[in-house]
Amino acid sequence: MTVSKKEGLPTRRRVVAVCGLLLLAAVTPALATALALEDAQAILERIDELSTFGEGDFASVVTIITEDPGHGVTRQVVQMFRRDREGTFLMLVQAPSTMRGQGYLRVDENLWFYDPESRRFSRTSTKEQFSQTDARNSDFETSSYAQDYRVTAVSEDRLGRHDVYILDLEATSREVTYAGGRLWVAKEPSLPLKVENYSETGRLMRTSLFPSYTNIQGTYIASTMIFVDELVQGQKTRIDLTEISVDPIPDNVFTRAYVERVSR
Amino acid sequence: MRRLGTTARMALRNVFRQRRRSILLMGAIGFGVMTISVAQGFTEGLIRTAHGRVLELLGGHVYVEGREVTTSGSLVSLVGDEAVLEEALSLAGDQVEAVFYRSTALGEMIFVSRVRPVSLTGVDWEAEARLVESLDVVEGETHSLADPASIMLPVPLAAELGVRVGESVLVRLTGVAGQLNVGEFTVGGLLGDSGLIGIDTVYADKTYLNRLLGMESRQYQQAILSVRNAAAVTDVAETVAGRFSAHGRLTTRPPSVFGEQADRIGRVGIGPGAMIGSMSSMAPVRVDESARWEGTRFEVTTIHDVMEPLMMMLDVLGYASLALYVVLLSITMVGLLNTFRMILIERTSEIGTIRALGMQRGQVRDLVLLEALSLALGGALVGLAAAFFTGAIASSIPVGTRTPLAVFLDGGSFVFSFNVLSLAGNLAVLTAVTLLSAYLPARQAALIHPADALRTSY
Numbered sequence: 001m002t003v004s005k006k007e008g009l010p011t012r013r014r015v016v017a018v019c020g021l022l023l024l025a026a027v028t029p030a031l032a033t034a035l036a037l038e039d040a041q042a043i044l045e046r047i048d049e050l051s052t053f054g055e056g057d058f059a060s061v062v063t064i065i066t067e068d069p070g071h072g073v074t075r076q077v078v079q080m081f082r083r084d085r086e087g088t089f090l091m092l093v094q095a096p097s098t099m100r101g102q103g104y105l106r107v108d109e110n111l112w113f114y115d116p117e118s119r120r121f122s123r124t125s126t127k128e129q130f131s132q133t134d135a136r137n138s139d140f141e142t143s144s145y146a147q148d149y150r151v152t153a154v155s156e157d158r159l160g161r162h163d164v165y166i167l168d169l170e171a172t173s174r175e176v177t178y179a180g181g182r183l184w185v186a187k188e189p190s191l192p193l194k195v196e197n198y199s200e201t202g203r204l205m206r207t208s209l210f211p212s213y214t215n216i217q218g219t220y221i222a223s224t225m226i227f228v229d230e231l232v233q234g235q236k237t238r239i240d241l242t243e244i245s246v247d248p249i250p251d252n253v254f255t256r257a258y259v260e261r262v263s264r
Numbered sequence: 265m266r267r268l269g270t271t272a273r274m275a276l277r278n279v280f281r282q283r284r285r286s287i288l289l290m291g292a293i294g295f296g297v298m299t300i301s302v303a304q305g306f307t308e309g310l311i312r313t314a315h316g317r318v319l320e321l322l323g324g325h326v327y328v329e330g331r332e333v334t335t336s337g338s339l340v341s342l343v344g345d346e347a348v349l350e351e352a353l354s355l356a357g358d359q360v361e362a363v364f365y366r367s368t369a370l371g372e373m374i375f376v377s378r379v380r381p382v383s384l385t386g387v388d389w390e391a392e393a394r395l396v397e398s399l400d401v402v403e404g405e406t407h408s409l410a411d412p413a414s415i416m417l418p419v420p421l422a423a424e425l426g427v428r429v430g431e432s433v434l435v436r437l438t439g440v441a442g443q444l445n446v447g448e449f450t451v452g453g454l455l456g457d458s459g460l461i462g463i464d465t466v467y468a469d470k471t472y473l474n475r476l477l478g479m480e481s482r483q484y485q486q487a488i489l490s491v492r493n494a495a496a497v498t499d500v501a502e503t504v505a506g507r508f509s510a511h512g513r514l515t516t517r518p519p520s521v522f523g524e525q526a527d528r529i530g531r532v533g534i535g536p537g538a539m540i541g542s543m544s545s546m547a548p549v550r551v552d553e554s555a556r557w558e559g560t561r562f563e564v565t566t567i568h569d570v571m572e573p574l575m576m577m578l579d580v581l582g583y584a585s586l587a588l589y590v591v592l593l594s595i596t597m598v599g600l601l602n603t604f605r606m607i608l609i610e611r612t613s614e615i616g617t618i619r620a621l622g623m624q625r626g627q628v629r630d631l632v633l634l635e636a637l638s639l640a641l642g643g644a645l646v647g648l649a650a651a652f653f654t655g656a657i658a659s660s661i662p663v664g665t666r667t668p669l670a671v672f673l674d675g676g677s678f679v680f681s682f683n684v685l686s687l688a689g690n691l692a693v694l695t696a697v698t699l700l701s702a703y704l705p706a707r708q709a710a711l712i713h714p715a716d717a718l719r720t721s722y
Contacts, residue, residue, distance in 0.1 A: 069377035069378075070377070070378065070379065109337070109550050110549075110550050110552075111550075123549040123550070124549065125442060125548065125549055127438065127442045127443075127444065171443070173336075173441070174439060174441035174442070174443045174478050175334070175336060175338060175441045175442050175443065176443060177442070177443065177444055178443070178444060179443055179445070199444065199445045199446040200439075200443065200445050200476075200478065201445060201446060201447060201448075201476070203434075203446045203448075205436070205444060205446055231374050231434055231436055231446060232374055232377055232379055233376050233377040234377045235377070
């Protein structure tokens with residue numbers, strides 16, 4: 001097909017223009033993604049910022065219900081105290097009676113487990129399971145997405161009634177609990193609604209859902225968390241936070257002596 | 265000699281004069297011998313079985329494990345500095361038959377909705393041909409292990425998971441730096457033997473396991489030394505540890521960090537078996553800043569260290585059975601003393617007669633002592649026969665393989681190992697006690713004057 005000079009551009013110029021447009025079309029999303037990756041990293045920082053209590057303390061009663069195909073349904077009640085400015089936290093098991101008095105104390109970079117039966121503290125890791133549930137000890141710590149992960153891809157979608165960013169994450173070191181992840185973050189405010197955790201071998205290990213948040217003086221705390229073990233069929237844990245308080249917590253609460261005393 | 269033979273015949277005949285009394289006395293002695301023999305055979309069997317199983321499972325006698333502290337202060341199990349290790353091993357020289365390099369991990373084996381704890385040991389199948397030969401394969405073939413992702417499961421574990429040969433299982437574990445990972449394995453076969461002390465041990469290809477642990481394929485966490493002469497185990501361990509110490513690279517398990525491992529393992533519900541050999545397979549803990557080091561430090565342990573808690577337990581059993589034997593011997597001693605005092609009274613006139621007929625005092629004393637010895641040895645023989653019978657019956661009773669006592673079981677049953685030296689020692693003690701008990705009545709019998717004895721009537 002030929003085009004007259006009067007009707008339009010000469011053929012050679014048209015080919016160049018089309019190629020230019022095609023090139024622009026190819027380059028534009030790449031440029032857009034590059035920008036989005038930077039923005040996405042900022043989203044991780046924003047998530048951490050929104051869920052961290054700067055100067056204040058935080059306390060709550062945590063109810064953990066675990067569905068285990070091998071052991072049925074178990075319910076635990078835990079008293080949680082957090083002081084994010086010092087990176088400390090304390091979890092004291094209140095129920096069931098067989099576990100009452102067990103405690104997890106994070107202080108000076110060490111995570112201690114207290115066993116009231118032997119009356120001894122032993123070092124443990126944030127990467128270990130919390131009290132035989134699908135939650136990890138790190139799930140109760142201060143959020144550290146920006147430090148632990150870098151964003152490798154970003155897209156937009158809807159999750160339920162929320163507009164979300166979907167961020168593909170890669171661990172920054174082998175010391176991070178999961179090697180990779182996919183994070184569904186609400187656009188405003190930047191709060192994670194769903195997280196998929198992947199192993200280094202690329203297998204989906206756990207899906208976490210955060211259907212509800214509580215806003216306390218500008219800091220958002222997931223008041224309901226659901227952890228689904230994707231490796232063990234039928235295994236999941238639901239965690240509900242109630243009796244949330246931001247009143248100052250006495251300094252002596254974050255000490256081994258306190259844990260020993262209240263666990264008697 | 266002929267005189268002694270005559271005395272012995274008379275003594276033997278005397279044993280059967282009061283059958284009921286003799287049978288009761290022999291029964292009491294036999295019960296004592298049976299008790300101590302069974303207890304000793306049981307303890308000896310437990311020690312031998314446990315030693316053999318630990319040796320089989322850990323692959324050698326001396327275990328060298330590397331420890332490093334990461335830049336962030338986490339304690340990880342890894343041998344990064346091979347030069348120091350090789351230098352130390354070269355000093356052990358010909359005493360070491362073979363060195364095996366392994367990685368280990370505690371993990372959860374998952375099949376659909378079933379989860380069981382396992383201890384994974386990463387081995388180089390080519391270098392550990394002896395291990396391959398020793399596998400008790402009841403289903404499948406060992407050549408399936410050529411596939412790096414293939415494993416062989418103990419039959420009870422496979423049954424609990426509900427998995428069959430050819431199907432895939434998942435293993436969730438923690439890498440050396442603490443990252444969670446999951447690997448997929450194909451069940452290549454089933455093994456008749458189970459694990460050790462409540463946890464199933466599964467051998468896997470070291471390269472594949474290293475990948476899951478976040479290690480390079482050539483790396484390892486443990487060097488296991490198989491020593492030619494079992495008596496030289498401590499020497500070899502001291503030689504190797506001495507070299508590490510000279511380099512300032514030797515570490516032990518101070519309670520502050522390593523001693524807490526038992527608590528952690530107990531908490532995650534894996535069982536004490538996981539303590540054996542390695543602490544490498546759980547999420548690393550932080551090391552206090554003042555206690556951190558650079559490079560690899562080495563911990564040297566031996567099969568004796570591993571066996572120590574078991575031996576302590578068995579020592580208690582040994583002491584309890586010894587105490588029981590002493591009590592039974594004391595009762596026997598009193599019984600023999602009383603019996604022969606009665607016999608002396610009953611046979612006073614008889615002793616007078618045989619003395620009048622020419623029997624010497626020494627012969628009368630020997631007569632009583634030989635009668636006592638016949639009773640004791642007769643009872644001992646009955647006791648030994650009863651002990652062997654009890655051992656045979658008890659060792660045929662299946663205890664099962666899914667028990668915390670698994671380390672003490674061979675094929676699901678206890679083993680009774682009767683040691684000839686121990687049995688001979690028991691008999692020697694019994695003989696001495698018998699002679700001691702009967703000596704006083706025998707001496708009294710020998711000192712009786714024939715005329716006085718003939719005048720006596722009871």
